[in-house]
Amino acid sequence: MKKMMKCFLSLLLVLIITSSNIATTAQAATITVTKFSDVRMGTNTTFFIDEEKNLWGCGYNGGNLVSTKTSDETTPIFIMDHVIKVDNDESVAVYVIKDDNTLWGWGSNFFGHINPAEGAKKYKTPVKIMDDVIDVACGSNFVLVLKKDHTVWGWGMSDYGQLGIAIYGQYQNEPIQVAKDVKMIDAGSYHSNIIKNDGSLWSSGKNQVGQIGNGTTTNVREFVKIMDNVKYVTSDSFNTYVIDGNNNVWGWGDNNFNRVNSSNDIKITEPYFIMSDVKQIDAGGFHCMAVKTDNTLWGWGNNSRAEIGGTQDAKEPIKVLDKVEKVSAGGVGNAALMLDHTVQVVGSNQNGHIGLGKSNGALNHTQITINAEKKLLIEELKLDRKTLTMKRGDVKKLKVTLQPQNADSKSLAWKSSNSNVVSVSSNGVITAKSKGSAVITVYTIDGTNKKATCKVTVK
Incomplete structure (x- = not known):
C-alpha cells in the first residue's frame, strides 16, 4: 500500500510540474x-x-x-x-x-x-x-x-x-x-x-x-x-x-x-x-x-x-x-x-x-x-537591473528577459539618452565614457511598444 501511495504521489508531482510548465509557456495558436x-x-x-x-x-x-x-x-x-x-x-x-x-x-x-x-x-x-x-x-x-x-x-x-x-x-x-x-x-x-x-x-x-x-x-x-x-x-x-x-x-x-x-x-x-x-x-x-x-x-x-x-x-x-x-x-x-x-x-x-x-x-x-x-508577441521586457553605477572606462552587459520567452519575434533595439556619457551596443553592452548619467532603454521593434530602462551613473 505504501509503495502504491508513493507511486501515486510521484505521478501526481510529475503532473503538477508538467501542468505548471504548460501554464507558463505561451504558444502561438491558429x-x-x-x-x-x-x-x-x-x-x-x-x-x-x-x-x-x-x-x-x-x-x-x-x-x-x-x-x-x-x-x-x-x-x-x-x-x-x-x-x-x-x-x-x-x-x-x-x-x-x-x-x-x-x-x-x-x-x-x-x-x-x-x-x-x-x-x-x-x-x-x-x-x-x-x-x-x-x-x-x-x-x-x-x-x-x-x-x-x-x-x-x-x-x-x-x-x-x-x-x-x-x-x-x-x-x-x-x-x-x-x-x-x-x-x-x-x-x-x-x-x-x-x-x-x-x-x-x-x-x-x-x-x-x-x-x-x-x-x-x-x-x-x-x-x-x-x-x-x-x-x-x-x-x-x-x-x-x-x-x-x-x-x-x-x-x-x-x-x-x-x-x-x-x-x-x-x-x-x-x-x-x-x-x-x-x-x-x-x-x-x-x-x-x-x-x-x-x-x-x-x-x-x-x-x-x-x-x-x-x-x-x-x-x-x-x-x-x-x-x-x-x-x-x-x-x-x-x-x-x-x-x-x-x-x-x-x-x-x-x-x-x-x-x-x-x-x-x-x-x-x-x-x-x-x-x-x-503570432506570439512580446508582452513584457525586464532588465537585470534598474540602476547601475560605473567608473569611466568600465564595460558591462545588461541582460534582458522576455515574456513569453518563446515569442515569435525576439528582435530588440537599444538606445542611450546621452551617448557621450554612456554608449550602448546592439546587444546591450554599455561603455562608461565620461562623468554624468544616462538612461539606457531596450525596446521591442515588432510594434508592441514594450520597453525597459536602466539609469547609469558614471563617476
Missing part, C-alpha cells in the same frame, strides 16, 4: 476570426481589424506591406495588435493608429514616409512615428495626420500642392503642421481635403479634371474653401465626394465611367448632387460606394470587374447589398462591414488582395473567414 471592427481595402492590399483590435492583412507584398516575406499573401495573416485605424499609401507604406493614439508605419521610407533621419530604406516591421494621433490619411507618396488638438500634420510629396502649404514642386521629409481647427482629413492620390470644425470643406493639390471642386482645372497650392455644411469627405485620384449636413452626396471631378453623373461631360469642376439619405461613402479606383441611412449599400462607376458587385451597368447608383454598417472601396473591389460585424468582399483578386486565396475574385459579395496563426 484561430478563426469572423467578426471585425473595421476593414480597409486599397489598390492591391486589404487590412482587417478584428473585434480584439488585431490587425490582419493580405495582398501585394513587394514592399513588405503585409509580411516580412517576399511573396504576396493571398489570405489574411496576423500583423500586430492594439490597432484601431489603418490606411496605406498605395504600394508604398502602411500606417496604423494604436489604441494609445500612437502612429506606427512600415514599408518604403523613400520620401521620409516612416523616419526622415534614415533615408531611402525599407522597414519590414512597424516603427513608431508620433503620439496623440486620432486619424491618418494617405495619398500617393504623402501622408496627413489629425492630432488630438485638431491640428493637421503632413509630410511627403507636395509637387501639386497636396500638403496644402506653399512648397510647390518639393517634398517635405518630416511632419509639418498644415492646418488647424480640423475634424476630418482625407487624401486622394494627389490632392487633400479637410473638414474644419465649423463644417467647411477645404481642398488643395492636383486639379486637372476639377477634383478640387472650385470651378477650375488649375492646380491649387494651398487649402481653399470649397463649400459649407459638410460632415464627410472621400476622394480618389480624380474625384471628390462629400456628404452634407442633410445626408446628401455631392461629387465632382473626372466623369469617365459616369462617376459623377450620367451625362457625357468629362470634367465636373463644381459640386454636383448625386443621391440622398447617405451616412457613409468611399471612393475607389473608378467607382464609388455609399451606405444609406437604411443600411443598404449602393455603388456607381466602373463595374467591369465587379468593383461594385455583380455585372449590372452602374451609370447611376445601384443597390447591391443590405444590412451594411460601412464600406471600403478598393482599386478593383470593395469590402462591406456588415451590421453583424462580418465582412463581405467583392471584385478582382489580383495579388490575393481581397483575401480569397488564389481565386480570380468574387462576382458577388463573399464573407471573409480568417483561419490563421496569431
Whole structure:
C-alpha cells in the first residue's frame, strides 16, 4: 500500500510540474476570426481589424506591406495588435493608429514616409512615428495626420500642392503642421481635403479634371474653401465626394465611367448632387460606394470587374447589398462591414488582395473567414537591473528577459539618452565614457511598444 501511495504521489508531482510548465509557456495558436471592427481595402492590399483590435492583412507584398516575406499573401495573416485605424499609401507604406493614439508605419521610407533621419530604406516591421494621433490619411507618396488638438500634420510629396502649404514642386521629409481647427482629413492620390470644425470643406493639390471642386482645372497650392455644411469627405485620384449636413452626396471631378453623373461631360469642376439619405461613402479606383441611412449599400462607376458587385451597368447608383454598417472601396473591389460585424468582399483578386486565396475574385459579395496563426508577441521586457553605477572606462552587459520567452519575434533595439556619457551596443553592452548619467532603454521593434530602462551613473 505504501509503495502504491508513493507511486501515486510521484505521478501526481510529475503532473503538477508538467501542468505548471504548460501554464507558463505561451504558444502561438491558429484561430478563426469572423467578426471585425473595421476593414480597409486599397489598390492591391486589404487590412482587417478584428473585434480584439488585431490587425490582419493580405495582398501585394513587394514592399513588405503585409509580411516580412517576399511573396504576396493571398489570405489574411496576423500583423500586430492594439490597432484601431489603418490606411496605406498605395504600394508604398502602411500606417496604423494604436489604441494609445500612437502612429506606427512600415514599408518604403523613400520620401521620409516612416523616419526622415534614415533615408531611402525599407522597414519590414512597424516603427513608431508620433503620439496623440486620432486619424491618418494617405495619398500617393504623402501622408496627413489629425492630432488630438485638431491640428493637421503632413509630410511627403507636395509637387501639386497636396500638403496644402506653399512648397510647390518639393517634398517635405518630416511632419509639418498644415492646418488647424480640423475634424476630418482625407487624401486622394494627389490632392487633400479637410473638414474644419465649423463644417467647411477645404481642398488643395492636383486639379486637372476639377477634383478640387472650385470651378477650375488649375492646380491649387494651398487649402481653399470649397463649400459649407459638410460632415464627410472621400476622394480618389480624380474625384471628390462629400456628404452634407442633410445626408446628401455631392461629387465632382473626372466623369469617365459616369462617376459623377450620367451625362457625357468629362470634367465636373463644381459640386454636383448625386443621391440622398447617405451616412457613409468611399471612393475607389473608378467607382464609388455609399451606405444609406437604411443600411443598404449602393455603388456607381466602373463595374467591369465587379468593383461594385455583380455585372449590372452602374451609370447611376445601384443597390447591391443590405444590412451594411460601412464600406471600403478598393482599386478593383470593395469590402462591406456588415451590421453583424462580418465582412463581405467583392471584385478582382489580383495579388490575393481581397483575401480569397488564389481565386480570380468574387462576382458577388463573399464573407471573409480568417483561419490563421496569431503570432506570439512580446508582452513584457525586464532588465537585470534598474540602476547601475560605473567608473569611466568600465564595460558591462545588461541582460534582458522576455515574456513569453518563446515569442515569435525576439528582435530588440537599444538606445542611450546621452551617448557621450554612456554608449550602448546592439546587444546591450554599455561603455562608461565620461562623468554624468544616462538612461539606457531596450525596446521591442515588432510594434508592441514594450520597453525597459536602466539609469547609469558614471563617476
